[in-house]
Amino acid sequence: xxxxxxxxxxxxxxxxxxxxxxxxxxxxxxxxxxxxxxxxxxxxxxxxxxxxxxxxxxxxxxxxxxxxxxxxxxxxxxxxxxxxxxxxxxxxxxxxxxxxxxxxxxxxxxxxxxxxxxxxxxxxxxxxxxxxxxxxxxxxxxxxxxxxxxxxxxxxxxxxx
Amino acid sequence: xxxxxxxxxxxxxxxxxxxxxxxxxxxxxxxxxxxxxxxxxxxxxxxxxxxxxxxxxxxxxxxxxxxxxxxxxxxxxxxxxxxxxxxxxxxxxxxxxxxxxxxxxxxxxxxxxxxxxxxxxxxxxxxxxxxxxxxxxxxxxxxxxxxxxxxxxxxxxxxxxxxxxxxxxxxxxxxxxxxxxxxxxxxxxxxxxxxxxxxxxxxxxxxxxxxxxxxxxxxxxxxxxxxxxxxxxxxxxxxxxxxxxxxxxxxxxxxxxxxxxxxxxxxxxxxxxxxxxxxxxxxxxxxxxxxxxxxxxxxxxxxxxxxxxxxxxxxxxxxxxxxxxxxxxxxxxxxxxxxxxxxxxxxxxxxxxxxxxxxxxxxxxxxxxxxxxxxxxxxxxxxxxxxxxxxxxxxxxxxxxxxxxxxxxxxxxxxxxxxxxxxxxxxxxxxxxxxxxxxxxxxxxxxxxxxxxxxxxxxxxxxxxxxxxxxxxxxxxxxxxxxxxxxxxxxxxxxxxxxxxxxxxxxxxxxxxxxxxxxxxxxxxxxxxxxxxxxxxxxxxxxxxxxxxxxxxxxxxxxxxxxxxxxxxxxxxxxxxxxxxx
Numbered sequence: 001x002x003x004x005x006x007x008x009x010x011x012x013x014x015x016x017x018x019x020x021x022x023x024x025x026x027x028x029x030x031x032x033x034x035x036x037x038x039x040x041x042x043x044x045x046x047x048x049x050x051x052x053x054x055x056x057x058x059x060x061x062x063x064x065x066x067x068x069x070x071x072x073x074x075x076x077x078x079x080x081x082x083x084x085x086x087x088x089x090x091x092x093x094x095x096x097x098x099x100x101x102x103x104x105x106x107x108x109x110x111x112x113x114x115x116x117x118x119x120x121x122x123x124x125x126x127x128x129x130x131x132x133x134x135x136x137x138x139x140x141x142x143x144x145x146x147x148x149x150x151x152x153x154x155x156x157x158x159x160x161x
Numbered sequence: 162x163x164x165x166x167x168x169x170x171x172x173x174x175x176x177x178x179x180x181x182x183x184x185x186x187x188x189x190x191x192x193x194x195x196x197x198x199x200x201x202x203x204x205x206x207x208x209x210x211x212x213x214x215x216x217x218x219x220x221x222x223x224x225x226x227x228x229x230x231x232x233x234x235x236x237x238x239x240x241x242x243x244x245x246x247x248x249x250x251x252x253x254x255x256x257x258x259x260x261x262x263x264x265x266x267x268x269x270x271x272x273x274x275x276x277x278x279x280x281x282x283x284x285x286x287x288x289x290x291x292x293x294x295x296x297x298x299x300x301x302x303x304x305x306x307x308x309x310x311x312x313x314x315x316x317x318x319x320x321x322x323x324x325x326x327x328x329x330x331x332x333x334x335x336x337x338x339x340x341x342x343x344x345x346x347x348x349x350x351x352x353x354x355x356x357x358x359x360x361x362x363x364x365x366x367x368x369x370x371x372x373x374x375x376x377x378x379x380x381x382x383x384x385x386x387x388x389x390x391x392x393x394x395x396x397x398x399x400x401x402x403x404x405x406x407x408x409x410x411x412x413x414x415x416x417x418x419x420x421x422x423x424x425x426x427x428x429x430x431x432x433x434x435x436x437x438x439x440x441x442x443x444x445x446x447x448x449x450x451x452x453x454x455x456x457x458x459x460x461x462x463x464x465x466x467x468x469x470x471x472x473x474x475x476x477x478x479x480x481x482x483x484x485x486x487x488x489x490x491x492x493x494x495x496x497x498x499x500x501x502x503x504x505x506x507x508x509x510x511x512x513x514x515x516x517x518x519x520x521x522x523x524x525x526x527x528x529x530x531x532x533x534x535x536x537x538x539x540x541x542x543x544x545x546x547x548x549x550x551x552x553x554x555x556x557x558x559x560x561x562x563x564x565x566x567x568x569x570x571x572x573x574x575x576x577x578x579x580x581x582x583x584x585x586x587x588x589x590x591x592x593x594x595x596x597x598x599x600x601x602x603x604x605x606x607x608x609x610x611x612x613x614x615x616x617x618x619x620x621x622x623x624x625x626x627x628x629x630x631x632x633x634x635x636x637x638x639x640x641x642x643x644x645x646x647x648x649x650x651x652x653x654x655x656x657x658x659x660x661x662x663x664x665x666x667x668x669x670x671x672x673x674x675x676x677x678x679x680x681x682x683x684x685x686x687x688x689x690x691x692x693x694x695x696x697x698x699x700x701x702x703x704x705x706x707x708x709x710x711x712x713x714x715x716x717x718x719x720x721x722x723x724x725x726x727x728x729x730x731x732x733x734x735x736x737x738x739x740x741x742x743x
Contacts, residue, residue: 065362065380069220073240073314076223077292083234083321088399110735 221316222357225386227330227347229395230612236320236330236348242295243313243337244287248279250309257305264297265290288337289317313337324437326398328455329391329429329555329610332440345453347389347610349556354614357386388615392428397421400726401431405701408719409435412684413707418457418589421723424597424689424698426626427606429553432457458553461561461586462702465669465712466504466521467687468582471595473518474641475541476529478633484640487511494524494531497573501527501581504668518665519648523581530580535566538576544632545595546605547587553608562586582669593700596687598629599645600663600695603638605629646692652713655721657690659735660728664688664720666712671705681705686716690724696733699723 025033084090198206227236244265251257254276262269265287275284287294295312302310315337320330331346343352360383401419409417421431438452454460476482492508494501503509503522517525530538542548548563563585564571578584590608598605607627614622633641645663649655655662666686670677684706689698701716701723709715727733 061380069314072223073292076237076239079234079237080239080319080321083237083319086233087321087323088325088395089323 218362220360220362220381220383222359222383223316223385224318224333224357225355225616226388227355228388228390229393229398230391231394232390233322233395235322235326235391235393235395236318238316239319240292240314241289241317242287242292242298243285243315244290244295244298245283245285245311245313246276247283247309247311248276248281250307251276257301257307257310260301260304261286261298261310264294264301266294283311318440320440322395323441324439325395325402326393326432327437327440328434328453328457329393329432330440331453331556345455345557346555347391350554351389351611351614355386355389358384360384387621390612390615391610392423392426392430392612393432393610394430396730397727398431398433400723400730401433402435402437404719404723405433405435407722408701408703408715412703412709412715414684414703414715415705416456417703418700419702419719419723420457420589420593420700421727422593422597422606422608422698424600424606424695427594427597427608427629428612428626429608429610430697432610454557455555457589458555458558459588461559461588462683462704463585463669463672464582464587464592465667465683465685466523466581467592467596467665467667467685467712468585468587469518469521469526469580470599470641470645470665470687471542471545471547472526472529472538472580473514473644474545474599474633474637475533475538476514477637477640478541479533479537481532482514482529484514484644487513488517488525488528490517490522490524492524494527494577496527496531496577497575499572499574499577501577515644515647518644519651521581521666526580527577530576535573535576538580539563539565541632542579542585544605544630545598546591547585547595551588551590551594551608553590554611558590559588561588561591582667589700589702592685593687593698596665596689596700597698598632599638599641600689600698601638602635603631603633605632642692645688649688652717654714654718657721657724657728660690660724660733661692661736662688662690662724663692663695664717666717668710668712680710682710682712684710684712684715686712686720688720688724690728691733691736694736696731697724697727699727 223238226234226238228234248254254273258269258272258276261267262272265272267286272286275286278284290298295314298310298312302312316335318333318335320327320332327346329346331344331348331350333341333343333348335341343349343355348355360381361379362381363379401421405417405419408414417435419431419433420429422429432455434456436452477484488511490503490509490512492503492506501523503520503524509516509520509522512520512522512525514525516522517529533541542563543565547561548565550558550560552558563579564575575584594606594608607629609624609626611624613620613624642663645665646661649662649664655664664686665688667684669683669685671681671683672678683702683704685700685702687698687700689695699720701719703712703715703719706715728735
């Protein structure tokens, strides 16, 4: 026996059951899903950003470590070259090239001026030219300058100009 | 009809159930295996993975420098490079060899053969290339854009002054390893300060050992070693070594030692031994281990007449004699049944204490020691540091050989012979330190070779001179100095106008099995100058001179030449022209 289809008024449908999307999801659910998607995207992009920064920093550290090692090698090489040039065999060879000879006879000359009393072998440093203070150049004071100027003027006046 | 429908439906349902059950069982098995591998064996598999992926590459620390007192480098680290190739990754060995052969200074055919050795995962082309070559190889590598060439840096110890002070410095063998050994000298005794601490780089790497920048990693930078500043003056060291070599050549000697010390502080200004060696590493050079020992601290010898200084010091300090006390020299004396005679078999009659030293009379020395008695004599000998290490900061120091009463093998005759330096063995460092005590107002200095330890220019540790015991009174030291000045003034081959020198020569016989060698001697001279304000004390010891056995002939001129140069170098003005030849 056929029965009539059940007819439910539209208003009843809306009020009792709520609105549905084309996929059968409510607006609320959809909004929640959208929010989750946005949050997930944010977290994901934050993670990717951090990861890429970490990677870049790691690459930079590796690069700097290599560079540091490069300059340590260069520095060690330079220090050795300097040490070899400063070594006594090099100095002796250079002195001989320049015509220096080793003295065989030492003659002592007595002079009047006193010698530096600090001659203890324990703390001795050979005399180094850079350590002696050079006399400061003479800077005339203002009075002296004026006197010179006056003297020049007088000289000029007396010469008839 | 309906019944057949139901039968069909029943068999479909059964098949469905069977499929469903098989699927479930399969899924359960899979889940079980996953649980087994991922949960139960998780730690083990993680370790295996990390072992393959994580690398821990050590970064070697540079060893500290060794410098002389003025900062000149005596030992420092440099780099050398191993150039290697992986033949399996080389597509064109001939082409690569064409570019590489002139850089490596290798025969091209030999290089092609090496680069073609695909049976080897890796071949070493050069073991110890210098920096310039390594940089050129890196350019070739870039040009070829190949990972088949590699440059590996390794440390090498360099000694720019070559054989200067080789025994005092010692040496290091790196052999391209992170860990290494230091042998002899300052390298060994200050190894913990010089060594530093290796760093490391730890992190993930892929199969070509290229680092994976993301993921856990750690870098610990290496801490380079501390620098050691010696008391040595390289110029004075060179003077000592030159004079030692000259003296040995001149007198046909076998070997020798010269030590120069500041008597007030005990600082070693020079320590030269012959023969020496070049500590710069050389793989092909044959190594004779005997040459590495430092005879100045490790080898004892019978000092001979130089030891009379100690006997006289003891006699003066105890007051049994004074400077002008005399004794009657009969040319021989019996001590403990042992006949002792003068070196020239002569009798000198009435002799003063100064003349005892001047004529170097064995009978006189034995007379003093027997008058002192064994207890006092050996007490003074030990006070002067004999029979025990001086404590110098070098390895393998010998304490010498000295028999004292109470030892099972001491004989009364030893009291006589020890007085003039026979039957007792001392090291050169002991001998010079004992004489330095006389120069230092009776205070025994502590010899040392290191002045301070530095790191990056900052002083970490400074070694202050440690005042030793007062072994004789200052007055006795002064008296003995005047006596030594007087006897030295008479030497024709020691002329330093304006300077007083206090010294004593010695000619010691060398013990052999059953007695002493009939002709071989050790010729020595120990002296300090200027005598009344000493700035240096020098010991010259020459072994087995063939052209003359005498210390006064062989060793004194060497001291003269050294002293001349030291007085000028150290800027010590002459002070006493009234003494004339002294």
